[in-house]
Amino acid sequence: xxxxxxxxxxxxxxxxxxxxxxxxxxxxxxxxxxxxxxxxxxxxxxxxxxxxxxxxxxxxxxxxxxxxxxxxxxxxxxxxxxxxxxxxxxxxxxxxxxxxxxxxxxxxxxxxxxxx
Amino acid sequence: xxxxxxxxxxxxxxxxxxxxxxxxxxxxxxxxxxxxxxxxxxxxxxxxxxxxxxxxxxxxxxxxxxxxxxxxxxxxxxxxxxxxxxxxxxxxxxxxxxxxxxxxxxxxxx
Numbered sequence: 001x002x003x004x005x006x007x008x009x010x011x012x013x014x015x016x017x018x019x020x021x022x023x024x025x026x027x028x029x030x031x032x033x034x035x036x037x038x039x040x041x042x043x044x045x046x047x048x049x050x051x052x053x054x055x056x057x058x059x060x061x062x063x064x065x066x067x068x069x070x071x072x073x074x075x076x077x078x079x080x081x082x083x084x085x086x087x088x089x090x091x092x093x094x095x096x097x098x099x100x101x102x103x104x105x106x107x108x109x110x111x112x113x114x115x116x
Numbered sequence: 117x118x119x120x121x122x123x124x125x126x127x128x129x130x131x132x133x134x135x136x137x138x139x140x141x142x143x144x145x146x147x148x149x150x151x152x153x154x155x156x157x158x159x160x161x162x163x164x165x166x167x168x169x170x171x172x173x174x175x176x177x178x179x180x181x182x183x184x185x186x187x188x189x190x191x192x193x194x195x196x197x198x199x200x201x202x203x204x205x206x207x208x209x210x211x212x213x214x215x216x217x218x219x220x221x222x223x224x225x226x
Contacts, residue, residue: 100209101148109159
């Protein structure tokens, strides 16, 4: 039973390029969450999605960042025109049911994004 | 989101029990208490959660105070692989996000 799969594990981009981070949730999970961990900081919630819907994007920066979770395929976190401050570890989590306090979230091992 | 307070760091010896405390004096009646841990270079890993009663699973035990203003994660026999940052998180009944604090860095000595 595969866990949450994130790829790539490491991604290097130059300033101004685009970064695409992929997340395949655990089998049977239709709720996906993205978190960001800046160097020497804690994890911060970014966005919560169900299939084809963004439920809560209150943690997403207003510009350059977008997320989707299509009917088929992985969830994608897209960062346009990357800047040095985007360098961080990006974690994806999934759950079978969303918006319930008794539901644990299962995390992937993250994508480490480095901006040159 | 309700706030939790944890010690910055704790140390333990291998094979000994570890008690990791968490204060959450502003917890609401419907908040669940969750514990996650994060090993170096890995994503957070779910450990255990509870609402009012003490809970046990294969990884750990969770002891919840009667007034629910504090809780303790208990690792019965620490191993070197338990060295990690442990996060105590309150999650609303209808909440979707996890709010991570600073956590407790657990060091396990051989």
